[in-house]
Amino acid sequence: xxxxxxxxxxxxxxxxxxxxxxxxxxxxxxxxxxxxxxxxxxxxxxxxxxxxxxxxxxxxxxxxxxxxxxxxxxxxxxxxxxxxxxxxxxxxxxxxxxxxxxxxxxxxxxxxxxxxxxxxxxxxxxxxxxxxxxxxxxxxxxxxxxxxxxxxxxxxxxxxxxxxxxxxxxxxxxxxxxxxxxxxxxxxxxxxxxxxxxxxxxxxxxxxxxxxxxxxxxxxxxxxxxxxxxxxxxxxxxxxxxxxxxxxxxxxxxxxxxxxxxxxxxxxxxxxxxxxxxxxxxxxxxxxxxxxxxxxxxxxxxxxxxxxxxxxxxxxxxxxxxxxxxxxxxxxxxxxxxxxxxxxxxxxxxxxxxxxxxxxxxxxxxxxxxxxxxxxxxxxxxxxxxxxxxxxxxxxxxxxxxxxxxxxxxxxxxxxxxxxx
Numbered sequence: 001x002x003x004x005x006x007x008x009x010x011x012x013x014x015x016x017x018x019x020x021x022x023x024x025x026x027x028x029x030x031x032x033x034x035x036x037x038x039x040x041x042x043x044x045x046x047x048x049x050x051x052x053x054x055x056x057x058x059x060x061x062x063x064x065x066x067x068x069x070x071x072x073x074x075x076x077x078x079x080x081x082x083x084x085x086x087x088x089x090x091x092x093x094x095x096x097x098x099x100x101x102x103x104x105x106x107x108x109x110x111x112x113x114x115x116x117x118x119x120x121x122x123x124x125x126x127x128x129x130x131x132x133x134x135x136x137x138x139x140x141x142x143x144x145x146x147x148x149x150x151x152x153x154x155x156x157x158x159x160x161x162x163x164x165x166x167x168x169x170x171x172x173x174x175x176x177x178x179x180x181x182x183x184x185x186x187x188x189x190x191x192x193x194x195x196x197x198x199x200x201x202x203x204x205x206x207x208x209x210x211x212x213x214x215x216x217x218x219x220x221x222x223x224x225x226x227x228x229x230x231x232x233x234x235x236x237x238x239x240x241x242x243x244x245x246x247x248x249x250x251x252x253x254x255x256x257x258x259x260x261x262x263x264x265x266x267x268x269x270x271x272x273x274x275x276x277x278x279x280x281x282x283x284x285x286x287x288x289x290x291x292x293x294x295x296x297x298x299x300x301x302x303x304x305x306x307x308x309x310x311x312x313x314x315x316x317x318x319x320x321x322x323x324x325x326x327x328x329x330x331x332x333x334x335x336x337x338x339x340x341x342x343x344x345x346x347x348x349x350x351x352x353x354x355x356x357x358x359x360x361x362x363x364x365x366x367x368x369x370x371x372x373x374x375x376x377x378x379x380x381x382x383x384x385x386x387x388x389x390x391x392x393x394x395x396x397x398x399x400x401x402x403x404x405x406x407x408x409x410x411x412x413x414x415x416x417x418x419x420x421x
Contacts, residue, residue, distance in 0.1 A: 023231020056189020143284025154292025
């Protein structure tokens with residue numbers, strides 16, 4: 001029993017560590033566009049997002065119930081299986097953070113859980129209908145729906161501000177963008193913090209600490225909310241740069257439209273119990289906003305790398321989770337070996353990241369040049385007249401040309417005046 005209690009404590013601590021990585025991995029979802037457009041200073045933005053993530057954790061438990069009761073069979077799942085799942089999810093989060101790619105922490109968690117469960121109890125322990133209806137279909141639909149909504153909202157925003165002064169319109173949209181960013185942060189806490197609640201509740205059920213089909217206890221909700229809030233405050237600056245500058249160049253109208261569209265999709269999915277990827281929703285809305293402005297473009301080289309990461313998330317995390325479960329199945333020493341591997345790998349990734357530090361001071365630097373395709377599109381699709389920047393334009397009056405010297409006034413100094421006459 002003592003050994004069992006120890007592994008259950010390890011699982012809870014590891015789950016909160018995952019929640020922490022989820023926080024800094026997904027800070028970009030709420031605040032990347034706000035930071036890139038200058039609506040909020042970077043440190044202020046992440047502090048605001050952290051507070052609202054904590055508040056959002058208390059709004060609902062529907063997504064937590066999807067994780068703890070729906071995705072896999074609770075019967076026969078050991079705490080070691082959940083520990084192995086968390087190892088796969090954490091390592092995938094850290095690798096994608098290192099390269100600055102906004103991948104889904106939610107899918108990393110579910111991929112790790114699926115892989116570890118299959119390695120432990122076989123494919124029959126995974127509920128395929130729940131996987132398809134509440135995970136895979138939302139994964140495909142979320143970026144499309146959010147992107148289409150953001151594209152329409154962006155065009156509508158520019159139409160509304162067409163007759164307003166350029167600077168007054170931008171100021172107004174920056175204020176609206178702060179409100180919409182807060183809504184995204186609240187939605188992120190509502191959706192993503194619940195996934196850790198669900199995984200901890202599943203571990204407690206597997207360990208016999210709570211009854212099957214139980215909702216997350218209050219201490220689980222509070223600890224998960226605090227962990228994701230602390231991770232958010234750290235700030236995943238690498239992914240913030242990619243989301244705010246790497247995909248497209250956003251103006252305040254676009255940032256407001258992108259965040260409002262993403263928040264609407266995330267909150268609706270949370271209410272329905274869909275384990276939606278907030279990364280997919282926000283990334284789709286940013287790309288939609290980029291295409292919604294006349295002359296706006298999406299850097300498809302960055303988007304392609306991001307799509308590849310999305311496609312690899314579930315299988316990669318599942319593979320690591322299955323491998324970790326195979327090792328933990330060897331006994332206590334196997335579990336200890338997996339724990340050492342997780343700590344060593346995490347430390348190595350962090351040390352490697354110090355070679356090129358990205359933080360609040362340089363997060364708004366451009367990730368990469370626009371490229372040939374982007375430049376060509378921008379050249380044939382100039383921005384609307386109301387969106388041009390006019391603050392630094394100055395008029396320059398050419399200086400008058402010097403008056404020509406008459407030919408008769410030119411005197412050769414080598415010839416005496418008398419000779420010249």
